[in-house]
Amino acid sequence: MMATSAVDMTRQQRWRLSTFLDANFQYWALAPILIFLAVLTLYPVGQLLRMSVSDMAFVKGKLEWTYVGLDHFQTLRNDPVVPDALKNTLLFVVVVVCVEAVLGLLLAILVSRARRFAWFYRSVYMIPLLIPPIAIGTIWRLMYDYNYGIINQVLFELGLTGPLWTANPDLALVSVMIVDVWHWTSFLFLIMLAGVESLPYELSEAARVDGANEVQVYRHIFFPLLRPTIIVALMLRTILAFKVFDQIFLLTGGGPGTSSEVISLYIYKVYFVQTRLGYGALLALLTAVIMSVFVVFYQWLNNYVNRQR
Amino acid sequence: MSRSNPKLTRRHLLKGAAAATGALLASAPGVSFAQKASTINFLRHRAQVEPITILINDSPWFPGFEVLVNNYVDATGNDVNLNVTPFAGMLEKSRNAVQGNESEFDILNLNEQWYMQFYAGGLVKPIKEIKPDFELDPNVIEYDSSTRWDPNVRYSTPDGEIYGLPINGNIQLFFYRRDLFEAEGVAVPTTWDEVEAAAQVFHDPPQMHGFTIRSKPPNWEYQAYLESYGTSVIRLDVETGEWSVGLTAPEALEATNVWLNLGRNYGPANYADMGQAENLALMASGRLAMAHMVGAAAPNFDNEDQSVVVGNVGADVVPGGPAGRATMSGIWVMGIPHNLPEARQVAALTFLEWALSKEAQLDYALAGAIPVRQDVYEELAGDEKLGWWMKAMGDSTPYIKAQPRLAETPQIVEVVDRRMSQAIIDELSPEEALQEAAEEIQAILEGGGYNVTPLE
Amino acid sequence: MKKPGTWLLHGVLMLFALIILAPVVYTFLTSLKLFRDIISGSWAFDPTWRNYEQLFMSNRNSFIDLTRNSLVVGGLTLAVVIAVAALGAYSLSRFRWRRAISGLVMAWLLFVNMLPPIIFVGPFYLIARTLDIYDTPLAIVMAHSILNLPLAFWMLHSFFADVPVELEEAAAIDGCSRLQTFLRIVLPIARPGIAATAVLVFVFSWKEFLFALTLSSTPAAMTIPVGIAGFAQEYNIRYGEMAAAAFFATIPALILVFIAQKHIVKGMTLGALKG
Structure with a gap:
């Protein structure tokens, strides 16, 4: 990229410039992402921090800020929805991330072993990720419908009485989880597949020659190599699962009651629908703190396993 | 565009x-x-x-x-x-x-x-x-x-x-299957009691349901029940400028019980998860005798592509209770x-x-x-194609009621939706749901700096 | 041993493929139905193309325009994010940085990713108006880039960490500059990871709704998810058209994924590189 812009430089200058660039490669390589972050995130995040200790209202078309200190914590203490929403969120995140991780890894290993039709599986397994969430939510709600949905129609043909799905408070969150697993297993599958495909198979052959069986090869050779990828994948997926929005919004809206209310949906209601910007900002920050606990846990797990070896 | x-x-x-x-x-x-x-x-x-x-x-x-x-x-x-x-x-x-x-x-x-x-x-x-x-x-x-x-x-x-x-x-209208009503010789209901009587005639699930309520989210239609019993979520006394929460009134409990009874006993099994789209679909697919829903749904029932009951749906003002009829503005x-x-x-x-x-x-x-x-x-009202519901819209004008219209409305509505949804699934009794909702709304009004009458 | 094992393998893989495809097939069937057949609760229906006609023939948002915009936005986002994230991730994973600096960058990326997207809507709208790129694909690319940078950065960081350092040292001895080493040695080895990251970035941009909505105003910049959302109306969902749109929208993305997926297979082996 430098060569074209330096056409009329002398050889000498060019040489010096490229040496300079090469010596400082690490700095200019990191610069673009720092610029992106500075321009596009500092202002919104700063705004969010300020909001979390303020009240805002439009007065005669102008947004007016009032500093309220820690008042929003008081609101939080009296909020009857947050405990339910947090409980559902944690349950949702733990269940879907575990199920999807196991399925994703299993499918990645199986696909990597399939010689024929691997292209077919790799493509098909990606499809759920390609469909816009608004359509996923709508179509699944249609499929779940008690009166005309295809799921209960199929169960009926099999001689079974279908459950109420999203209308049953005990099943609403499960219904949402089913859709989530269908939708997001692809994500972990893809990352794990990239990891599995980068594995050095020469090592496994050497191990097999030494008499290791298939499970041992995976357990003692592949899994340790895959661990960094798995940790990053789990971390990213956990964050995404905390932010689950469209599919719950469309499938259940958080109901019936608060049986499928999750924190991201509630933040949307508070921050956006009710324009309680300050309290909403506080909830957003608190949720980020909770997610950080998961992230720290994954990093700790990574180091712990590392030390054990 | x-x-x-x-x-x-x-x-x-x-x-x-x-x-x-x-x-x-x-x-x-x-x-x-x-x-x-x-x-x-x-x-x-x-x-x-x-x-x-x-x-x-x-x-x-x-x-x-x-x-x-x-x-x-x-x-x-x-x-x-x-x-x-x-x-x-x-x-x-x-x-x-x-x-x-x-x-x-x-x-x-x-x-x-x-x-x-x-x-x-x-x-x-x-x-x-x-x-x-x-x-x-x-x-x-x-x-x-x-x-x-x-x-x-x-x-x-x-x-x-x-x-x-x-x-x-x-606004909201009351839709009913004119063909069924005529065949059975049932008069178009004007009160919730008459709605229940008519629902008993037609209710035969899963092929036919008597009546549905909207439960996802419930607040808009539910408020018409409150109004028809003479109360509302909140009310302003224009003379004194004082606000009061109407959900702890005995009328609110009566209205809520009527609403729950109709929804649970004459609706489909998934009554706890019926949105506008689901109610509309149930009516359009010929499995619902009566519905209290958004007036704008009327053209859907007349559309050959969307409905199997074209020409068979009638519309009227939303039925009422002791305090008369009410339809909520939307x-x-x-x-x-x-x-x-x-x-x-x-x-x-x-x-x-x-x-x-x-x-x-x-x-x-x-x-x-x-x-x-x-x-x-x-x-x-006399139009051949649109008259059947345009007349009902015109007739409804005297009964139009406002939802709470404060800057805090979305917050108040969220409380009503959540608490009434909990009542539908029996997580809370109607009394508890109303009491909890009233307390939360009271707190919202007080927090907004309004002059509020203390709860009874 | 080999035969039954292969059969079992394909049996399991096929079963999962069917589970994944069932809702997609249902979506396609729904797209061929009139509303009254969708809600009838019976199996029988007369197929119709009317929903697809609505997508392309109606005088409103033409899905041809929206598809073009989605491709432009997705493609540009992919290019920007992969270039920026790959350079940055390589720099952090391979060069000596103070822990405070590298930790801060990595943590800040995660933190930004943890915040609900809705809080960025207002600021990004103002930034787009200020830069005068509102209602152009560029504005949406800007938002999609920042949304996807954390994911891409962290993924690439982990994939680069797996590249053996010896290879880079060998390249340096052979006289490669650092940029050359990065482009010619590191990128090819990390190809499966980069391909997987690229697929995810493109796909997330392809289906993103909130920013595509708030940063566009006319069909000049609107993307497919915005068009699809138009079928979810205030009290009535136009299931048939939405299914048609969802099904149609999946096809171009699927073609691209199909092209990309073969790069997710085994990168160059260690031995091959030395030569």
Whole structure:
């Protein structure tokens, strides 16, 4: 990229410039992402921090800020929805991330072993990720419908009485989880597949020659190599699962009651629908703190396993 | 939008003033106007006001609105650009527009659930500040003062200034299967008790359900029950300026029990998860005898592609209780953003005044939209195609009630939705649900600095 | 041993493929139905193309335009994010940085990713108006870039960490500059990871709704998810058209994924590189 812009430089200058660039490669390589972050995130995040200790209202078309200190914590203490929403969120995140991780890894290993039709599986397994969430939510709600949905129609043909799905408070969150697993297993599958495909198979052959069986090869050779990828994948997926929005919004809206209310949906209601910007900002920050606990846990797990070896 | 609308596009050529073009481009960057030159219409009209851009949602009544706009463009030569947005994005876009230096839209289409926030914050301009001698035609329905805002009491009252003008007169209607009622010789119910009696006649699940309530989310229709028993979620005493929460009144409990009884016993098994779309589908697929739902659903029942009960659905005013009948307003109003130069505000009001005229509203209604004039309803009551529900709409006008219309409304509505949903699934008894809701709403009002009567 | 094992393998993989495809097939069937057939609760229906006609023939948002915009936005986002994230991730994973600096960058990326997207809507709208890119694909690319940078950065960081350092040292001895080493040695080895990251970035941009909505205003910049959302109306969902749109929208993305997926297979082996 430098060569074209330096056409009329002398050889000498060019040489010096490229040496300079090469010596400082690490700095200019990191610069673009720092610029992106500075321009596009500092202002919104700063705004969010300020909001979390303020009240805002439009007065005669102008947004007016009032500093309220820690008042929003008081609101939080009296909020009857947050405990339910947090409980559902944690349950949702733990269940879907575990199920999807196991399925994703299993499918990645199986696909990597399939010689024929691997292209077919790799493509098909990606499809759920390609469909816009608004359509996923709508179509699944249609499929779940008690009166005309295809799921209960199929169960009926099999001689079974279908459950109420999203209308049953005990099943609403499960219904949402089913859709989530269908939708997001692809994500972990893809990352794990990239990891599995980068594995050095020469090592496994050497191990097999030494008499290791298939499970041992995976357990003692592949899994340790895959661990960094798995940790990053789990971390990213956990964050995404905390932010689950469209599919719950469309499938259940958080109901019936608060049986499928999750924190991201509630933040949307508070921050956006009710324009309680300050309290909403506080909830957003608190949720980020909770997610950080998961992230720290994954990093700790990574180091712990590392030390054990 | 105007790019894909031949009539509007042609119009753009009419404007001689380069300044007008500049303003239009500035207001809607990214759209190239006046690409296909044609001078055929050059002499017919000349634009008198600046071109305007309207933020409008994609909806079943959008084709009617499109006709209205085309007629306006033809009649006046003024230019209109439509920004058609999914319903899910209307609030985002409206909020963004009023926060910049200059709004990209000249007219915002605001929903019943959120226009009070725009009134309260001064985000839309009072009409009299644009046109001091503005008078609202008495035939235009105001939907229990939805058009007005009184900054002193921070509420929509008849004494308030006009901030927005109604454009879509959506209210609730009572729909019933006329063919079944006639076959069984059952009279159309006018009270909830009669609804139950009729539901007993028809209820035969899963092929036929007597009646449904809406439970996802419940608040809008539920409030009509409260009103019909003589109470409401909150109420303002205009004399004293004092607010009170009406959910702890004994009438509220009666209303809630009636509502729960009808929904649980005469609805489908998934009564706890019935949204508007599900209720509409149940009626349109011929498995529902009666429904209390949004009036705008009527054209769907008459559409061969959507319904198997074409011609068999009747409509009437929503049945009532001891305190009479009530239908809740769920309309759209059009507001003019505060952050616009005067010339654009004048242009926007010019359009709105024209759009509310009787002739304009007649064509609007015939093209599938929901008018906002009483004389139009009365005239269309005898219409062969639309009369069956236009008459019910016109008859409902005296019973129109407002939902809470405070800046805090979305918060109050969230409480009602959550608590009533918990009552439906029996997580809370009706008494508990009402008590919890009342306490939360009381706290919201107190937190908002309103003068509130203590709970009993 | 080999035969039954292969059969079992394909049996399991096929079963999962069927589970994944069932809702997609249902979506396609729904797209061929009129509303009254969708809600009838019976199996029988007369197929119709009317929903697809609505997508392309109606005088409203033409899905041809929206598809073009989605491809432009997705493609540009992919290019920007992969270039920016790959350079940055390589720099952090391979060069000596103070822990405070590298930790801060990595943590800040995660933190930004943890915040609900809705809080960025207002600021990004104002930034787009200020930069005068509102209602152009560029504005949406800007938002999608920042949304996807954390994911891409972290993924690439982990994939680069797996590249053996010896290879880079060998390249340096051979006289490669650092940029050359990165482009010619590291990128090819990390190819499966980069391909997987690229697929995710593109796909997330392809289906993103909130920013595509708030940063566009006309069909000049609107993307497919915004068009699809138009079918979810205030009280009525136009299931048939939505299914048609969802099904149609999946096809271009699927073609691209199909092209990309073969790069997710085994990168160059260690031995091959040395030569």
